[in-house]
Amino acid sequence: MANLGVIGAGSWGIALSVVLADNGHTVKVWSLIEDEVKMLSEKHEHVDKLPGVIIPDSVTFTTSFQEAIHEKDMVVLAVPSPFIRSTAKQMAEFVANDQLIVVVSKGIEEATLMILSDIVEQEIPQANVAVLSGPSHAEEVGRRLPTTVVAGAKTKEIAEKIQEYFMNQVFRVYSSSDILGIELGGSLKNVIALAAGMGDGLGYGDNAFAALITRGLTEIRRLGLEMGADSSTLYGLSGLGDLIVTCLSEHSRNRKAGKLIGQGKTIEETKKEVGMTIESIDNIEVAKRLSEKLNIDMPIVDAVYDILYNNLDPNEAVDML
Numbered sequence: 474m475a476n477l478g479v480i481g482a483g484s485w486g487i488a489l490s491v492v493l494a495d496n497g498h499t500v501k502v503w504s505l506i507e508d509e510v511k512m513l514s515e516k517h518e519h520v521d522k523l524p525g526v527i528i529p530d531s532v533t534f535t536t537s538f539q540e541a542i543h544e545k546d547m548v549v550l551a552v553p554s555p556f557i558r559s560t561a562k563q564m565a566e567f568v569a570n571d572q573l574i575v576v577v578s579k580g581i582e583e584a585t586l587m588i589l590s591d592i593v594e595q596e597i598p599q600a601n602v603a604v605l606s607g608p609s610h611a612e613e614v615g616r617r618l619p620t621t622v623v624a625g626a627k628t629k630e631i632a633e634k635i636q637e638y639f640m641n642q643v644f645r646v647y648s649s650s651d652i653l654g655i656e657l658g659g660s661l662k663n664v665i666a667l668a669a670g671m672g673d674g675l676g677y678g679d680n681a682f683a684a685l686i687t688r689g690l691t692e693i694r695r696l697g698l699e700m701g702a703d704s705s706t707l708y709g710l711s712g713l714g715d716l717i718v719t720c721l722s723e724h725s726r727n728r729k730a731g732k733l734i735g736q737g738k739t740i741e742e743t744k745k746e747v748g749m750t751i752e753s754i755d756n757i758e759v760a761k762r763l764s765e766k767l768n769i770d771m772p773i774v775d776a777v778y779d780i781l782y783n784n785l786d787p788n789e790a791v792d793m794l
Contacts, residue, residue, distance in 0.1 A: 474498050475638055478541040480560060481551035482509055482534065484522040484611035485577060489549055491615055492644050494529035502534050503541035510534045526615035542567040547575060547638055549605075550593065554580025554660075555755055557589050561596035574600045575624075575635055579659035581759040586766070588656040590625075603631055604652055605639070606659040607710040608718035610725070614644065621645045623710045625652040647710065654706030657697045662716040664760050665689030666727035668777050669720035671787050673728070674735020681791075685773070686720055692771040696760075699767045730754065734780065735787055757781060 474497040479486045482504035490500045504510050513519060517528040535541055542548055542564060552560045557578060568574070574597065576589050587595075593602045607622030614620050624639075624646050626632040632648035640646045649655060665685065672681050693716070694707045706712055719725045726747050733743045740754065761778045764771040776794055779785035 475546040476544065477501070477638065478545040478548040479503065479551055480538075480541060480548060480564065481553075481578075482506075482513060482519070483551065483553070484519065484615070486549070486551035487513075487519045487523050487526065487528065488611035488615040489551065489577060489639075490532045491526060491528060491617075492639060492641070493549075494531045495617070496638065496641050498531070498638065500532045501541045501545070502532060503538060504534065504536060507536055510536050523611060523615050538564055539567050542572075544569075545572070547573045547635070550574055550576045551578060554578045554582075554589060558582065558592050558596060561593045565597045568597050568600050570599045571601050572599070573603065573631065573634065575603050575605050577605045579606060579656070579663070580756055581656075581660045581763075583755070583759050586759060586763060588653060588660075590652055590656060601631060603627070603635060604655055605635065605646070606655050606715065608714040610718065610722055612724045617643050619643050619645075621647065621710060621714075623647045623649050623655060625649050625655040625711075627652070649706060649709075649711075651703040651706040653700065654697055654702030655711040657700065657702055658693060658707050658709075658712035659715055660756055661693045661696065661760055662689070662712070662719050663727045663756050664774055664777055665693070665716060666719040666725055667731040667734075667754070667757070668773055670725075670728035670731020670733075671735035671777075671780070672731075672791075674732040675787055675791070677791070682720070686716060689720075689773055690716055692769075692773055696763060696767065696769045696771065699769055700763075740781060754781070 477493055477498050477500050479490050479502045482502050490502050493500050513534045590602050590604050603626040605624050609620045609622050624632045624635040636646045697707045730743050730747050757778050760774045776790040
């Protein structure tokens, strides 16, 4: 069995630690917060972010990057996307040549418009960087409900290694070489999920919801193809699959945020009530800039941006769409 590290003790990092521990691996989870490490070590449960999910004893916790990275067969990078670059910079000195780092966060860097795996490669050039994504809420993964994801890697051998570490009876891992497509699907769907939540908050029905998902996927595909992604990726688990689950599920922070905004809450009120990272609010400016840079028509993205930042009334936005 392998010796693995997880950087990030949020709900997703903890859920994946449970998967890896269930497969017989030894897992060391890093958190920046000493009180969080103490709580996890004592209770073996993240009582705030993943209550009810008991973490196996083979998972231990640390605030030391060296302990979480040194001589690990694979390191899972699970911090929120705005902190990927700063975390990667701090990790770099502890990462060995060709050490496998799997990015499981979703997002695009606002300042550079770079996908997360490219950021990690830039900051840790000696690493072997891959991604894991798909329709996979931490709440269900932690409860060991059936889940299917896709590993994106540059070679078949790396993808198979990721599959070997993660895959079990309830957590199935497919593979792909289209890292760009996987990351774009996982990032841009958050914006569409925010719009879906707004529709729910406004009281619109299933017809509008279905139209939103369908046209949202069309916008994601347009942008993805222009950037060089594979169409089949965007119709797969990390595109259509992730879009459906994020728009549909009550677990979705992005859908919940959109619903609150649709009900008249401000962005700040929404962030406070959700209480966790809302990727769509971080990603909407990125999506807007990419569409303008590449001259891609993305009316749903435009409408969400105008609702958030230009005081567009959500009902008026629906009429416009």
